[in-house]
Amino acid sequence: QLAAKQLHLDEGPGHWPGTARPGELGNAVIAAHRVSHGGPFRRIDLLAAGDEVRFVVDGQTTVYNVVANEIVAPEGIHIIEQTPE
Numbered sequence: 426q427l428a429a430k431q432l433h434l435d436e437g438p439g440h441w442p443g444t445a446r447p448g449e450l451g452n453a454v455i456a457a458h459r460v461s462h463g464g465p466f467r468r469i470d471l472l473a474a475g476d477e478v479r480f481v482v483d484g485q486t487t488v489y490n491v492v493a494n495e496i497v498a499p500e501g502i503h504i505i506e507q508t509p510e
Contacts, residue, residue: 437462444505447480448487451507455480470494 438457445451459466472478476491497504 434458438465441505445507447482447489448485450509452505453480454505 434456438455440446441454441456444454447453447455457466459469472491472494474491474493478489478491480487480489
């Protein structure tokens, strides 16, 4: 369970500006370092299809189901492109 905020990774997980916020239509992009700030993403590589990921923003919980796992290179900004799904 992660609290999304603006993208300031030195403060923990953050929401990528310009992408949907958790619960909104579109692609929500949350970024974080894997091992700092308590390591909330430390075991992200162990997530498998069907696992649940929960985000709490302003007291509202949004639940996502993992459908795939992908390693994205730093230049792989295609992940911020918005889609209707």
